[in-house]
Ligand SMILES: Nc1ncnc2c1ncn2[C@@H]1O[C@H](COP(=O)(O)OP(=O)(O)O)[C@@H](O)[C@H]1O
């Protein structure tokens with residue numbers, strides 16, 4: 001452990017205690033660093049002349065005090081880089097503690113005569129675009145060891161412009177980084193600099209929207225559909241078990257890996273992604289914020305009544321499976337939200353003749369997910385026990 005240095009000593013006792021907790025791994029939040037910096041700025045204790053330098057100096061002390069970071073990777077040469085071309089990570093157990101550009105850029109330290117970069121660095125290749133999000137784009141990033149990841153670069157200024165606190169992204173990261181499941185997109189590292197919050201995740205080949213569109217003419221075979229249903233229901237069942245509601249389930253937030261042209265069940269892997277609207281909530285808790293995407297939103301969300309986030313996820317997953325299986329949407333929105341909500345009031349969705357080629361057992365599952373009354377809706381566990389998935 002390093003020396004206790006002056007800036008740390010100027011912090012109020014309660015913040016010092018939290019920083020000590022970081023080293024004992026009791027505090028997995030970076031909020032303490034933000035709290036400490038806010039305190040230093042407000043009380044005029046930043047003497048470095050700029051916010052960035054102050055953050056840098058304090059952060060170095062936190063590293064010295066806590067033994068941070070715990071992961072070191074060797075590097076021969078430290079490449080110079082521009083503002084947002086390179087991002088760096090966070091030791092996983094702290095969720096997202098990298099804070100400052102000088103750290104993100106993989107500062108080199110000498111230990112035992114070897115040069116180490118304190119954090120693995122991702123070189124983001126902006127020519128390899130993977131998809132676009134609401135506040136930034138997703139690109140391929142390459143680590144020094146050649147491993148590739150997807151890097152979602154969320155533009156802070158864009159969020160602020162639209163009146164959204166960019167720190168809301170921390171919630172997304174907090175929730176997603178606690179989830180470990182083969183059908184949930186894994187957060188590998190998180191970085192932040194003045195411009196972006198960057199999230200590195202498993203790299204996937206496509207999203208379920210593009211994937212379903214690419215197969216819209218012939219559609220998927222029943223074994224492939226079964227495989228898709230099982231993986232997606234497993235992913236949402238796991239979230240609910242962990243007391244997380246996703247609240248934005250739709251094909252563009254489901255990523256696909258494997259041969260997306262010659263699809264076969266054994267080689268297909270789907271992962272639930274984009275936890276931007278996710279929240280922690282129990283099986284019985286009622287929520288009163290109404291996020292999501294209209295076509296996929298449960299009736300109770302459209303109506304604006306307090307709702308159960310697990311049940312509304314099942315509805316959205318039902319619409320998603322409907323879209324993937326039929327390339328159609330179950331309720332057509334004609335520009336009038338009220339009429340749209342009315343259309344959903346059939347007690348459960350009834351498949352008509354257009355869908356006769358769809359396995360009736362799958363039709364029953366989707367209908368059970370599209371039950372108007374949340375109490376009548378199937379749960380993930382119910383679906384996993386149905387004959388279709390045995
Ligand atoms: N790990 C990934 N691998 C491949 N493509 C990805 C990955 N993450 C995101 N994308 C693409 O980028 C799009 C936007 O990402 P998403 O996380 O949904 O951002 P937003 O929260 O802004 O909607 C996705 O719909 C997908 O096409």
Ligand SMILES: [Mg+2]
Pocket residue numbers: 133252253274
């Ligand atoms: Mg998205």
